[in-house]
Each structure stands twice: as C-alpha cells, then as structure tokens.
Amino acid sequence: MVAVQGKVVVVTGGRRGLGAALVDEVLARGARKVYSTGRSAFTDDRSEVVPHALEVQSADSVAALADLARDADIVISNAGILLPGRLLTGDFADITETFDVNVFGPLRVARAFAPILAANGGGALVNVHSVLSWLSGAGAYGASKAAIWSVTNSLRAELEAQHTQVVGVHVAFIDTDMTTGFEAPKATPAYVARRIIDGLEDGAIEVLADQLTVDVKAALSGPVEKLHYDISA
Template identity: 45%
Template sequence: MDLSTTTAFVTGANRGLGRHFAEQLLARGATVYAGARNPAPVDLSGAIPVAIDVTDPASVAAAAAATSGVTLLINNAGSGTGASVLTGSIDDIRLEMETHYFGALDVTRAFAPQLAANGGGAVLNVLSVLSWFTAPHVSAYSAAKSAAWSLTNALRIELAGQRTVVSALHVGYMDTDMARDVTGPKSDPAVIAKIALDGVEAGSTEILADELSRNVQAGLAGGVSALYPQVA
C-alpha cells in the first residue's frame, strides 16, 4: 500500500499513539482525517479534525458521512480503566468492551463501504500484547483486547472479498498518558507508529512491534501452564 496516496482516518488522533500515526501519515504525504471525541485540540498542520466517539453509533455514522475517499482506517481509540473483571466496576468493564470491541466493530462497519469504493484499502487495529495475556489489574482491558483480536481475524475473512487488508498491531506498554502510572519499560510511541505504518505499507497482517509481544505470542503454544504457572 502506497501511503503517500492514502486517505486515512485515525481514531483517537488527538494524543498518544494516534497523534503519532496522524503526524507520520502526513509526513508520508497522506491525507489525514484526525478523529477524536473533542477534535478542538487537534493542532497538526494539514490534518482534518473530525468529531467521533467510538462508543456512540450516531457519532460514528456522522463521522463516516462527513468524510470521503478513505483508503486506510486506523482503529486506535482506547480506554484504560484498570478494572478487574472480578472486583472492578461493571461500568468500567463495559466501557473497555464498548471501546475496544464494539467501537472498533462499529467504526469498521461504517467505513467499509468507503474502503470498498476506493479499491479495498486497509484497516489497522491497534491491539496489545494483552490480547494474549492477562493479569488482575488489567483483566477488563485484556478481555476487551482479546475480543478485538478475534474480531480482527473475523474481519480479515469477511473483508477479503472487497480486497481490504486487515492488520493487527501488538505492542506492550508505550510512553503515553494511558500508561503514565506504569513504572516498567515503555516503548516510544513514535517508534511504534513507524513500525506499524511500515507494516501496513508492506501489507503485513500481523505486526509485532516489540520483543515482549513476540515472546508472549510464542508462549501461547505452551498453553495455560506456560502463561500462568501459578494456577497450572
């Protein structure tokens, strides 16, 4: 995919990884719709701000109606409540699922006709190493990302007929607002954005952006005893 001729729609483009996606796409020559719940802070020169709340179907439909020519959709908008599936607020748990699963699904369904009309294009879903691994303090987030991973695989199959390539980005913690309380190693989101966009340009369907993601993916073959030895 030639990103220099792409028209991209990026959700959650007002900050963090989404902002880096928008900035780097612009630098590569793309036309960029920068989606955000509040588009006012989007100050990237050349970007076209668009209001979108991925948890609100009416907002998603309005964003799709306000754009045209989209050939690359990046489902990047996220939430991070820190909720446990056992003890966390059910509202927080629902927010994770509404954002990462239903939000990505609704946005993809809304933009799929545009992608088809423009040759098929591509979808990039921002997932996580936590699609494959969980822990109590991130279990609601992990469950939603795991659902989004399954969704991504389903979309690959269902959108293949219109020649839309669906890619998944798996990455550990990044140095963004969402991970501000994390004290462990964090990747530079600018570096991750470049890796992801290079992968999209190359037509890669699965993009493992760091060593942690590669190691955890490899560990899936070991089953529960390999991933969770404390309960095996």
C-alpha cells in the first residue's frame, strides 16, 4: 500500500474530468507535488501543481514528462479517448488512435516511469480501465480497455520485484465530457477519484468503483453472450 501524504504524484489527463478530480483528491490527502498533464499547455494556480503538456501517443513527449518528473512516487495513467464507431464499419483511423491512446499510451508511460519508481522505492502505478473491458458492444473503446486490463495485469507481475503496487481501476459511466450524450446512471468524478485513492492507500491491486462494475465482474464466469452492452443503442 502507498500513502499519498508527502508523495509526488503524476496524473495524466489531469486537466479535466476524472483526472482533475484525482488531482484534487491527492492534494486533499497531502500530496507534496502533482504533475498534471493535458494534451495542450494549460495553467494551474496551485503551487503544488505542475501543469505539463503531454501527448501519450508520442514516445518523445512521454520521455520528456519522465525527465521532468524524476521525483515521482505515484503515476496515475488516466488519459484516454472515446471515439464512437463499430469495429466493422467505423473509421479505421479512429480505431487505430483509440488503441494508441488507450493501450499504448499507458504502456509508454509505464515503461518510462518504471525505473523512476524503482529508484524512488517502488511506489505505485495506477491504470484506469472501464467496466467495458469486460463487455462487448463498445467497439474499439471496449476492445482497447480489455487490452489495457491485460497489459496492467502483466505489468503487475513484471513490476513485483521492484515493489511497485500496480492498481487496475474499473468503472462504469462517469459524469464527464466524455460521456455527454449517453443516457445511463453516472458517478461523479469526485466519488470515483475517492474510491481510487482509497484503494491505492488500502493496498488494492484492483478497484471496482461502482455496483454495476462489481456485478459485471461477478458475471465473468457466466455465458459470454450475456456480457454485452451496446453503447450505440
């Protein structure tokens, strides 16, 4: 388990939505410094926050962040995109970008920060997945979240020797710009952020942030055809 008090935290996609709530939450728990990233340059008036432009599709951009944040103890990969479209009929460029951001982006971050976390005592790596990791019907987005779930599980095994706590977060709909237009119950970003950091500090390796996610996880041993949620419906 990793306590946030006095630690240095990196939050990708920290400019808005769940990322912004995560920045607020770790600051409330006494984080010493927070590197908060967005796809373009932005400002933050809080002295503990270091805003930084990051493009997770670029290895050079990720390397520049890692070079800046060599004091990091906790890295939260939250940056992601949702580009609607089915696998057979959607724009293939959108599918490619979805995987590059949602899967290879967090992997680039993990590869860049693993030696930094090791040098700083192990720390923690947190990857944000989705309940749609386990459900069909969400096109490339769901497939990408299934892939990053698998990546996180493998990273956990690879980082065990350096004592890095690896946390996978699964959550259903959150009330953010990304889910505008979806008619479904939505948790607040603050609530989900609190659940994530509670899990981190309790030593969890997986956080199920809401009841729907708990129910879907419990159904994984059942018939696969029942694991379906069409987000285009």
